[in-house]
Amino acid sequence: MARWSMVIDLDRCTGCQACVVACQVENNVPPAGADQAAAGRTISWMRLAPFQNGEHGTRPDLKLVPIPCMHCDHPPCIKVCPVKATQIGEEGLVAQVYPRCIGCRYCTTACPYTVRQFNWRRPEWPQPMERGLSPDVSVRPRGVVEKCSFCHHRLQRAKDKVSAENRPLREGDYVPACVESCPAEAMVFGDLDDPRSNVTRLSQSPRAFRLLEELGTEPKVIYLSKGEWGGEV
Amino acid sequence: MNARDEQKSAVPEAGPTHKWHHPGRWGAVIIGFLAFTVISATAAVTLQDRIFRRPVEQPIKFNHKLHVEDNQLGCSTCHEYYEKETFSGLPDPDVCAFCHSEKQGDSEEEARLVKMIADGEALEWKSLFRQPPHVFYSHRRHVLVAKLECKTCHGDIASTTAPPTRVTKLRMQDCIDCHHQKNVSTDCTTCHR
Structure with a gap:
């Protein structure tokens, strides 16, 4: 059984936000609008968090870190959900079942990476964007929590494709939209249980680290970076 | 003794003798x-x-038995897409017109169909099997990959002589039972996105 994982090379990442846009389009994430954004209620499954790492001449040395859901092996969000709306699947993907979610937001509080977001209102798209919604992903109603899914609808699609071609799933068959869109090729996606996969190789690099490793959540998003890191701005 | 004390002493104390057994x-x-x-x-x-x-009314009282059992037509003759797509599809008048551009038998329903085809009327079939709208089901995956027969979910619809008038609502428990039986994934992400 696969264990899906993402590697983000921060030394390659330029902070262009192509992943953010690709994610928004792929997963029917509604634009917040000015009033909601001012209230801090934007939804973004993939966000860029600014970190400061000392000074660069007279200016602060800023680094933007892409933060999707970590799909932890021991996800704290699952333990607090009173209705089992969020569960970890056989392949290590942490799923959110929207019709089950009662919107209590315990999970948004429990998540140390703050990647879970609440739908404060009914999603709306400016015309004619509504026609461009993906039929593979549901449109979340008001009052439920949502988060990055590692584009697991793409996994289903990939499985359908390989079963039609009568072959096993290979590396590159299933890749989330953010990884696919990265122009700097800073993101790699694959199976962490496959000893020959790129993610396994990169996860053993001396540059590899995970966010808030000390919490024991065992995140499956692995970052690569040479330098020392300052705090989040 | 003032007025308040008098009132107090007048109230009988509710003791253990109070009867609760009779409502x-x-x-x-x-x-x-x-x-x-x-x-x-x-x-x-x-x-x-x-x-x-209200009972579901179809544009034509289609006789599945006559087509499938007596005339040996496959399901894919009318439901074209179940082996290719997530949905199965309902037939356009063009599909019916292959045989019914002229009258084949002597039923009244058929005569009505022939007239509808000749007049270029649309056939607005109503779907009889319904899943919750947030469920992502694929006919192709179940028919082609898992090799399920249509009747596993659709019952004996192929041997009915008139369409059912009630919508069948498919429930998650039915899916889960079958997935457990056949030892296939019950991962949430398989159906819920």
Whole structure:
């Protein structure tokens, strides 16, 4: 059984936000609008968090870190959900079942990476964007929590494709939209249980680290970076 | 002794002799009301489809038995897409017109169909099997990959002589039972996105 994982090379990442846009389009994430954004209620499954790492001449040395859901092996969000709306699947993907979610937001509080977001209102798209919604992903109603899914609808699609071609799933068959869109090729996606996969190789690099490793959540998003890191701005 | 003390002493103390075993008239009313609520709520839930939903009316009373059993037509003749797509599809008048541009038998329904085709009327078939809207089901995956027969979910619809008038609602428990039996994934992400 696969264990899906993402590697983000921060030394390659330029902070262009192509992943953010690709994610928004792929997963029917509604634009917040000015009033909601001012209230801090934007939804973004993939966000860029600014970190400061000392000074660069007279200016602060800023680094933007892409933060999707970590799909932890021991996800704290699952333990607090009173209705089992969020569960970890056989392949290590942490799923959110929207019709089950009662919107209590315990999970948004429990998540140390703050990647879970609440739908404060009914999603709306400016015309004619509504026609461009993906039929593979549901449109979340008001009052439920949502988060990055590692584009697991793409996994289903990939499985359908390989079963039609009568072959096993290979590396590159299933890749989330953010990884696919990265122009700097800073993101790699694959199976962490496959000893020959790129993610396994990169996860053993001396540059590899995970966010808030000390919490024991065992995140499956692995970052690569040479330098020392300052705090989040 | 002032007025308040007098009042106090006049109230008899509720001791262990107070009788609780008999509900009294108001108790009976409350119990009766609760029983009525429970019974009527149960009846409303179980019978809601029959009471509140009008029977489904199809444009033509299609005879599945005549087509599938007697004339040996495959399901894919009319439901074209179940081996290729997530949906199965309902036939356009063009599909019917292959055979029914002229009258084949002597049923009234067929005569009506022939006229509808000649007049260029659209056939607005109503779907009879319904899943919750947030479920992502794929006909292709179940028919082609898992090799399920249509009747596993659709029952004996192929041997009916007239379309059912009630919508069949497919429930998650039915999916889960089958997935457990066949030892396939019950991962949430398989159906819920």
